Amino acid sequence: MGEQVLLLNRQPDRPLSLEEYRQSGGYEALMAAVGKRTPEELRQLVLASGLRGRGGAGFPAGKKWSFIGKGHPRYLIPNTDEMEPGTFKDRVLVNVNPHLVLEGIILSAYAISAAKGIFFIRPSYEMDAELIERELGVAREAGFLGENILGSDFSFDLVVHRSAGRYICGEASAQVNAIMGRRPHPNKEVHMTDAGLWGKPTIVNNVETLACVPAILRKGPDWFKGLARSKDGAGTKLFCVSGRVNRPGCYEMPMGTPFNEILDEAGGMSPGSELKAFLPGGASTSFMPPKFSQVQMDFEPLKETGNRLGTGAIMVFDQNTCLVGATLNLLDYFTRESCGFCTPCREGLPFIRDLLLRLEHGEGKEEFIPMLKQMAHHMFKAYCAFAPGAASPVLGLLHHFEAEIREHISQRQCPFKGK
Amino acid sequence: MPTLRIDQREISVPQGTKVIEAAEKLGIMIPRFCYHPALGSLGACRMCAVKFMEGPVKGVEMSCMVEAADGMVVSTTDPEAMEFRRYVIEWLMLNHPHDCPICDAGGQCLLQDETVSGGHGLRRYQGLKRTFEDQYLGEFVQHEMNRCIHCWRCRRFYQEFAGYFDYGAMQIGNRMYFGRFAPGPLESPFAGNIIDLCPTGVLTDKPSRYKGRRWDLQRGPSLCLHCSLGCNLVGSARYREMIRVEARFHGAVNGYFICDRGRYGFAYANHPDRPRQARVGEEAAPLDQALKTAAQRLGQIRERYGPGAVAAWGSTRSSLETLGMLQWLCQDQGWRGPQFFPQASLARRVKAAVARLDTGMAVSLRDLENADFIVVAGADPVQEAPMLALALRQAARRGATVAVIDPRPVFLPLEYEHLPVSPGDIDLCLNLLSQAARSEEAATGKLEPDAARFYGLLTSTNLEDPLLQERLLALGRKLQDCLRPVIVCNTDMVRETTPARAADQARLLQADKGQAGLFYLLPGPNAYGAALLAGREEVDLLAAMEQGGVKALVVVENDPLGSCPDQERLLRALDNLELLVGLDYLPSATAARSQIFLPTTTVFEKEFSHFINQEGRLQQAVPLHQGGTPIIQVGQGSHPPRTFLDAIPGGEPRPGAGILADLAAALSGEPAPPTAGDLWDYLSGEHEGFSQLASLTASALGEGVHLLPAEAQEPAWSPEPGEKPPEPPAGQLELLLVDQTFGTEELGSYAAPLQKVEEEPHLLLHTDLAADLGLAPGEQVALLLPGGEVTVRLQTAQNMAPGVAIMPRHRRLHWQKTGDGPVWLPPENIKKLSEPL
Amino acid sequence: MSTLPPELQTELAQQVAAADHPREQVINIMYVLQKHYGYMSDEAVEEAAALLDMTPLEVEELATFYDFIYREAVGKFVIHVCDGVVCWMFHEGSVFDYLCEKLGVCAGGVSADGMFTVLPSACLGFCDHAPAMLINGVFYGHLNPEKIDAILEKLRREYCDLVICR
Ligand SMILES: Cc1cc2nc3c(=O)[nH]c(=O)nc-3n(C[C@H](O)[C@H](O)[C@H](O)COP(=O)(O)O)c2cc1C
Numbered sequence A: 001m002g003e004q005v006l007l008l009n010r011q012p013d014r015p016l017s018l019e020e021y022r023q024s025g026g027y028e029a030l031m032a033a034v035g036k037r038t039p040e041e042l043r044q045l046v047l048a049s050g051l052r053g054r055g056g057a058g059f060p061a062g063k064k065w066s067f068i069g070k071g072h073p074r075y076l077i078p079n080t081d082e083m084e085p086g087t088f089k090d091r092v093l094v095n096v097n098p099h100l101v102l103e104g105i106i107l108s109a110y111a112i113s114a115a116k117g118i119f120f121i122r123p124s125y126e127m128d129a130e131l132i133e134r135e136l137g138v139a140r141e142a143g144f145l146g147e148n149i150l151g152s153d154f155s156f157d158l159v160v161h162r163s164a165g166r167y168i169c170g171e172a173s174a175q176v177n178a179i180m181g182r183r184p185h186p187n188k189e190v191h192m193t194d195a196g197l198w199g200k201p202t203i204v205n206n207v208e209t210l211a212c213v214p215a216i217l218r219k220g221p222d223w224f225k226g227l228a229r230s231k232d233g234a235g236t237k238l239f240c241v242s243g244r245v246n247r248p249g250c251y252e253m254p255m256g257t258p259f260n261e262i263l264d265e266a267g268g269m270s271p272g273s274e275l276k277a278f279l280p281g282g283a284s285t286s287f288m289p290p291k292f293s294q295v296q297m298d299f300e301p302l303k304e305t306g307n308r309l310g311t312g313a314i315m316v317f318d319q320n321t322c323l324v325g326a327t328l329n330l331l332d333y334f335t336r337e338s339c340g341f342c343t344p345c346r347e348g349l350p351f352i353r354d355l356l357l358r359l360e361h362g363e364g365k366e367e368f369i370p371m372l373k374q375m376a377h378h379m380f381k382a383y384c385a386f387a388p389g390a391a392s393p394v395l396g397l398l399h400h401f402e403a404e405i406r407e408h409i410s411q412r413q414c415p416f417k418g419k
Numbered sequence B: 001m002p003t004l005r006i007d008q009r010e011i012s013v014p015q016g017t018k019v020i021e022a023a024e025k026l027g028i029m030i031p032r033f034c035y036h037p038a039l040g041s042l043g044a045c046r047m048c049a050v051k052f053m054e055g056p057v058k059g060v061e062m063s064c065m066v067e068a069a070d071g072m073v074v075s076t077t078d079p080e081a082m083e084f085r086r087y088v089i090e091w092l093m094l095n096h097p098h099d100c101p102i103c104d105a106g107g108q109c110l111l112q113d114e115t116v117s118g119g120h121g122l123r124r125y126q127g128l129k130r131t132f133e134d135q136y137l138g139e140f141v142q143h144e145m146n147r148c149i150h151c152w153r154c155r156r157f158y159q160e161f162a163g164y165f166d167y168g169a170m171q172i173g174n175r176m177y178f179g180r181f182a183p184g185p186l187e188s189p190f191a192g193n194i195i196d197l198c199p200t201g202v203l204t205d206k207p208s209r210y211k212g213r214r215w216d217l218q219r220g221p222s223l224c225l226h227c228s229l230g231c232n233l234v235g236s237a238r239y240r241e242m243i244r245v246e247a248r249f250h251g252a253v254n255g256y257f258i259c260d261r262g263r264y265g266f267a268y269a270n271h272p273d274r275p276r277q278a279r280v281g282e283e284a285a286p287l288d289q290a291l292k293t294a295a296q297r298l299g300q301i302r303e304r305y306g307p308g309a310v311a312a313w314g315s316t317r318s319s320l321e322t323l324g325m326l327q328w329l330c331q332d333q334g335w336r337g338p339q340f341f342p343q344a345s346l347a348r349r350v351k352a353a354v355a356r357l358d359t360g361m362a363v364s365l366r367d368l369e370n371a372d373f374i375v376v377a378g379a380d381p382v383q384e385a386p387m388l389a390l391a392l393r394q395a396a397r398r399g400a401t402v403a404v405i406d407p408r409p410v411f412l413p414l415e416y417e418h419l420p421v422s423p424g425d426i427d428l429c430l431n432l433l434s435q436a437a438r439s440e441e442a443a444t445g446k447l448e449p450d451a452a453r454f455y456g457l458l459t460s461t462n463l464e465d466p467l468l469q470e471r472l473l474a475l476g477r478k479l480q481d482c483l484r485p486v487i488v489c490n491t492d493m494v495r496e497t498t499p500a501r502a503a504d505q506a507r508l509l510q511a512d513k514g515q516a517g518l519f520y521l522l523p524g525p526n527a528y529g530a531a532l533l534a535g536r537e538e539v540d541l542l543a544a545m546e547q548g549g550v551k552a553l554v555v556v557e558n559d560p561l562g563s564c565p566d567q568e569r570l571l572r573a574l575d576n577l578e579l580l581v582g583l584d585y586l587p588s589a590t591a592a593r594s595q596i597f598l599p600t601t602t603v604f605e606k607e608f609s610h611f612i613n614q615e616g617r618l619q620q621a622v623p624l625h626q627g628g629t630p631i632i633q634v635g636q637g638s639h640p641p642r643t644f645l646d647a648i649p650g651g652e653p654r655p656g657a658g659i660l661a662d663l664a665a666a667l668s669g670e671p672a673p674p675t676a677g678d679l680w681d682y683l684s685g686e687h688e689g690f691s692q693l694a695s696l697t698a699s700a701l702g703e704g705v706h707l708l709p710a711e712a713q714e715p716a717w718s719p720e721p722g723e724k725p726p727e728p729p730a731g732q733l734e735l736l737l738v739d740q741t742f743g744t745e746e747l748g749s750y751a752a753p754l755q756k757v758e759e760e761p762h763l764l765l766h767t768d769l770a771a772d773l774g775l776a777p778g779e780q781v782a783l784l785l786p787g788g789e790v791t792v793r794l795q796t797a798q799n800m801a802p803g804v805a806i807m808p809r810h811r812r813l814h815w816q817k818t819g820d821g822p823v824w825l826p827p828e829n830i831k832k833l834s835e836p837l
Numbered sequence C: 001m002s003t004l005p006p007e008l009q010t011e012l013a014q015q016v017a018a019a020d021h022p023r024e025q026v027i028n029i030m031y032v033l034q035k036h037y038g039y040m041s042d043e044a045v046e047e048a049a050a051l052l053d054m055t056p057l058e059v060e061e062l063a064t065f066y067d068f069i070y071r072e073a074v075g076k077f078v079i080h081v082c083d084g085v086v087c088w089m090f091h092e093g094s095v096f097d098y099l100c101e102k103l104g105v106c107a108g109g110v111s112a113d114g115m116f117t118v119l120p121s122a123c124l125g126f127c128d129h130a131p132a133m134l135i136n137g138v139f140y141g142h143l144n145p146e147k148i149d150a151i152l153e154k155l156r157r158e159y160c161d162l163v164i165c166r
């Protein structure tokens, strides 16, 4: 399993309390940083640690912070939208150790001199929203949050923003619109780090990203880098494993752990199941056949295979699962959730979905295959990363499982139906 | 200036230009839906994809989202980009109904054009089409939501550009719906622009629905006559009926847009009662014959009483040709006049304003959008000149501060500060603002002696309301840091001193900051021209008529019975006449009363005409058709008509200028009246303001020219800026006659579509005052005016000056009982008639 | 005129006034009103607009965007059945169908007793317990018909109006 950084002292049935967290060094990083080190120092440490964003895109956190604009107030938005299908790591993280999350947020806020944080959370995580709200009060009581934190001149407060549920709200610029009470469409026209929330410098980070910060500060960037097993990787990663495995769940393992080791950690394939394919990082990544089971789960190694680490949410499919049907299910989701702002996503995804539906129902035609390919490729010219994400499983299907598509066409029905 | 190559051709463009715009400069129209020059880039439709072959950006990207940069090599015809664009079209057509045959956008549809040009012909999508229910959006805009391609233009215009929030985007994904919360009329007076913007047939022009295809229409560049801004239009006529008006781009005036008054006001030209036949007494007569009779009778009166017994009364809605010819006629015949304004006091205000404008001072609507501080003094833009409000909004969006000093409960679709003071306090407010905007040293030290002296003369009594005073001073302090201030001032309801005072303050700002602008609103589309022609001397025809010196009156495209605030007096004066000759295209009360009537054409018919807008810009309107009674009216629905004639039914009207020229010829024959070409020579001799006219070529006239002088006619500071205009007698209210967006403007009030949307006539009082008088909003009240009683419904408002009563010059309200000049009203003259409805 | 109870009206007005930017409260306000009216009725949209100084259209632009704002009447319990791919893998839609059949409703409908509405829902983030559903903010995992029956029975018996997101 390797060293536990984020899920340290994980309890099976309850979150760690403030005391428990402090017993294992919790908030020490904060006390050592606030008023003692400059925000710039913190940014440099995080940059040196090689910490990359855990929200899907893998952008280096320290680098993003270095772009922070001059204006004030500045905002930090810990992104806990987590609507990527298959992903539940942020929920587990918050539930295991809310104070680690809070300390990460406060330290990061210090690093970018943010005055206010907006904890953006999806509605199905209402219980977790309440948990964070409660613990936030505890942290405030303890002087870790609010005016003049730990007696310094650094003030920062955090509020919980409840979303009302839409996948696109996880996209950073759409999220900022959502908080401002506007329609949550993405916006590429503004630089968030200069003119984000309410026109002020804003940083959006995934909560897992932020939760890495206390340990980096406490144990140093080199230690953090050393946690990873991949060449240029850094840190540990929360992998949530679901599907046809024996022990679905969220596991913290070194960045770059090969897929099959993570599968083993999750208890291996369920009885009677053989590995047919897996999605390595949520619904917006591409299906991979078993020949990739040695792949190191990290940004770069997966990129080399033409895929993405995404959120590290591994979904495991077995020999009895129809991948055309699975892709259709994903496209149902993406079609329904598309924000509707741009044409390829709004109109192209329903077209792709329709072709998949016809294939699955045995009405498929040979010419669908090149159409699917072309359209899936064109999704990469959509406005935001939603449509490319939606196209990824389709491309994986076409690339690795074209034979299964053809079976649907030639048999004029789904080969898995009635089996 | 980045230089790039697009389709093998090189072009340099200003920094910040998007590639789609750079291509347009080369004449390459990259397909697009969401991009619009006025709204800017959005990046939503993905139609404008091109391939970047070399340079800082590589691969297929949206040309509306990428700024032109040095070294870029762009291909708009690259196969990869073309294939992507073909897919975009295919996607957009998935749900688009193939109802082009019955769609009013057919033939005028960007989606149609780009579907054809993109080569999308075969439908491959086999799924069901998404369908929506349409909404009723009012009398102007027809909704057909199934046709929507979600380009966002309507919402971006409606909310971001125009600042109204009752129309927008609901739902998500491909269920997204553009409409209102509930069916109902669109609240924005700029709503009609979404018809022009919609790239397909979702939003179409309701009044002209099913009346013709674009290629069936007689189209041409025209002008809006519904206020003094002079917005540019494209007019469309068919079967002798004016059926539609769209906005025409003009960079300095209206940009891409017009207001709904301008869009739907044209229907006066089709008014079923429009007098299209000449008349002598009660009898219809051929135009030539009626004209001869008129000449004969006018000649007789002149012989009997002398030339001064004939007078001419024109208006500010006539073309410059007609105004000029009337002027010439009066000079030639020695008649009195012409008078162009309904009241002498209004003429003075307008002349004062026009005399202050010069090239250094006047700003266009477009300039106004770049101002950083705008004082609106005595104007209510949305009601009086709606497009001004849209320009103010653009300024505000760029960060300008907008302050409105006006007694009315002014509403603007933007963030602004309103100081509700009575008209008598506007001058003082401007003084105070000036003083707060400048520190003592700066005031005296930096200014040239004349300006400093003027500054020294400014009075600074405090406003009665300390809160207002404080807000004003705070605004003044804000003005200190502004670099491009503009003063906007109307000439309608303000004191006679105010237009000049606005100019003085603008000059003071200019002296201080090196840059400042002045923007007036004038009463009517040719008020500027009329003011120049009217010259310096005062004409008061009403007085002359009352005294009996005038025996014949020639009224040209003017309806004194509708516009003169003292009708009792006017009627008495008219009774003194022996002859009333009327020329017009409106079925007005004055036209009906004329003993001899000669029908004239509208701006849309037969001949070119010119108008000068409020900033001195001469613009041309091209005739769209020959005119005549619309076939729909002649045939009463059946077509073709069953009787065949060799003349156009109802085709008799002629341009006013031509009729006047013939009248002149018939009166004397000597000297010959100027022909169309000579008229410009004549005018240029008439007034320095017209001096450019003589040398203008036909093409310059077509494009429009700024006639402003380099130095204003009235370049001196007005004396005694401290002088306080008349105050109302204690305890009395000042009655203000005002304009409304719909329902008061003369031409528009004859337009059926506008009549459907006009606000109700009402009397507006401050909420507290109404309560003191025991009156409640909604009640019918009797208003005792100098000329008699008017019954009107009461409205109240909190954000208006306390000492005034406001009444629109509504076509359904007999406001012409108020009399000339400021009207003071004892509150007891407002009496309750009934409980609120 | 507002039809809200005065205490609620004041409470919401204070909530709006306390915000740095009133508009950031729009979703919270919608949740409260939705709870009060049972769903985000037309009236609720208008109330929200009045409280936030927005037009009803502006509120509607948001209310109709989001998944957890119900613009049509719903039951006391709103059952969000996960149709994420992992849950699908385990039941291929049968949980949804079972619930609809059991309660005699179609998607979005309200059961005859006014208690339940069933909605298909994006992956709930409960894939480790697939197949899963969310009812008034509470997760239920590893579903099968017997378990579903028991849950419905329990909810019928001990109706409690739990959390905000309904
Ligand atoms: C459609 C879409 C959905 C997203 N959803 C999430 C999300 O739920 N949580 C998240 O942290 N990032 C999400 N992202 C990524 C964010 O845009 C952003 O990159 C991220 O929050 C930045 O944090 P990081 O740098 O720490 O990864 C999403 C992106 C897209 C395009």
Ligand code: SF4
Binding pocket: A168, A186, A338, A339, A340, A341, A342, A343, A345, A346, A382, A383, A384, A385, A386, A387, A388
């Ligand atoms: S790809 Fe386009 S429609 Fe899809 S979510 Fe992004 S912006 Fe919205």
Ligand code: FES
Binding pocket: B031, B032, B033, B034, B035, B042, B043, B044, B045, B046, B047, B048, B049, B062, B063, B064, B065
């Ligand atoms: S015009 Fe460029 S994306 Fe629409």
